[in-house]
Amino acid sequence: MKILSKLNLINLLKVAAFGCLMFAHVQKLATAQTETYPTRPIKMIVSFTAGGTTDILAREVANQLTQRLKVPVIVENRPGAAGNLGTEIVGKSAPDGYTLLVNSSGPISVNPTLFKNLAVNPLTDLDPVALLAEVPNVLIVPASSKINSVKELIDYGRANPNKVNYGSTGIGTASHMTGFMFSQQSGINATHIPYKGAEAVRDLIAGRLDYMFATLPSVAALIKGGQVRPLGISIKKRYVTLPEVPTMLESGINMAAGSWFGVFAPHGTSPENLKMLNQQIVDILMSKKTKDKLINEGAEPIAMNVQEFTKFVRTEYETWAPIVRSSGAKPE
Incomplete structure (x- = not known):
């Protein structure tokens, strides 16, 4: 019986030792995976x-x-x-x-x-x-537009209800929500036309849209190139690279929402x-x-x-x- 007990004890010790080694190995592998991440594209x-x-x-x-x-x-x-x-x-x-x-x-x-x-x-x-x-959102119109300020856009929209449209980069995007907030505050009854991203700006340039709010990085080059005209910017103070563009707050619209x-x-x-x-x-x-x-x-x-x-x-x-x-x- 004593011999059997000794054998059982030795076997238990072997199992325990093997378990400890396996645990240590798994821990080492997990640590190695964390340390070596990433290893592929x-x-x-x-x-x-x-x-x-x-x-x-x-x-x-x-x-x-x-x-x-x-x-x-x-x-x-x-x-x-x-x-x-x-x-x-x-x-x-x-x-x-x-x-x-x-x-x-x-x-x-x-x-x-x-x-x-x-x-x-x-x-x-x-x-x-x-x-x-x-990123600030910029209110832009086509270069061909006769509108040169936020006030002119509001006056035009109020004088032409249901005849003005605005684009966005998609339903629910900041471009859409900012456009909605502008319509709500300005009293313009404008039709929203959603797009799948940057296509909206292309249609604006072509004159198929009256205005839209776009993120500044997506239209900065177009503003510099004279393809679109910025009327206002939706941040609390004028942006360093567009010092001549007034904020929406300066134009009487309580909006300072960017993306x-x-x-x-x-x-x-x-x-x-x-x-x-x-x-x-x-x-x-x-x-x-x-x-x-x-x-x-x-x-x-x-x-x-x-x-x-x-x-x-x-x-x-x-x-x-x-x-x-x-x-x-x-x-x-």
């Missing part, structure tokens, strides 16, 4: 068409992340469904850090209220990574990977060269850690929810 999904502000910011960050992380960071444009398509693709992806989303305030802050049955809810199915920039853009990952992504990506992106945005470049293009980089950005996203949703409900906007 990262896909960065953009919810809008090429040429828009979301795309411009994504490519700036992706190019520099590629150099820093030593793996390709590939931008893929997946526009559609008011920005929901890109959100859905990323929200349903594996939370391994290899599929990221770059999206704007509309799809993230507005769409959870606007759409009742989202396949992916950005507030619960995505993990915020980093805020990229805050913001950020990076997100599928919910459940490793906190270590989220933190690493956040630090890399913040370092990129805060470098003098990149910061000066983006400000010159109309985007102001903002540094936030993961926790701060997560709180920011929730606050933005709570701010826009009542505005969306009062707008009466309906998905297409």
Whole structure:
């Protein structure tokens, strides 16, 4: 019996020792995976068409992340469904850090209220990574327009009810919501025409739209080139690169709402990977060269850690929810 007990004890000790070794091995592998991320290309999904502000910011960050992380960071444009398509693709992806989303305030802050049955809810199915920039919206008209000020546009709209239209980059986007707020405050009864991203600006240039609110980076070159005329800008003070353009507040419209853009990952992504990506992106945005470049293009980089950005996203949703409900906007 004593021999048997000794044998049992020895076997138990062997099993315990093997278990400890296996646990240590698993822990070592997990640590190694965290330390070596990333080891393969990262896909960065953009919810809008090429040429828009979301795309411009994504490519700036992706190019520099590629150099820093030593793996390709590939931008893929997946526009559609008011920005929901890109959100859905990323929200349903594996939370391994290899599929990221770059999206704007509309799809993230507005769409959870606007759409009742989202396949992916950005507030619960995505993990915020980093805020990229805050961007002013500019009220623009075609260069061929006879309108030269916000007051002239309001006077024209009031004199021609139901004959004025405005475009946006999609239902629920900041472009749409800002346009709605302007119509509400100015008393213009204008028809909203939504587009899938940057196509709206092309139709404005062609004269098929009377006006629209566009993010400054997406139209800065067009303003400089004389293809569109800026009437007002929706921030509290005049923007450094457009000092001659008055704010909407100066023009008698109580509006100072811009847009913001950020990076997100599928919910459940490793906190270590989220933190690493956040630090890399913040370092990129805060470098003098990149910061000066983006400000010159109309985007102001903002540094936030993961926790701060997560709180920011929730606050933005709570701010826009009542505005969306009062707008009466309906998905297409």
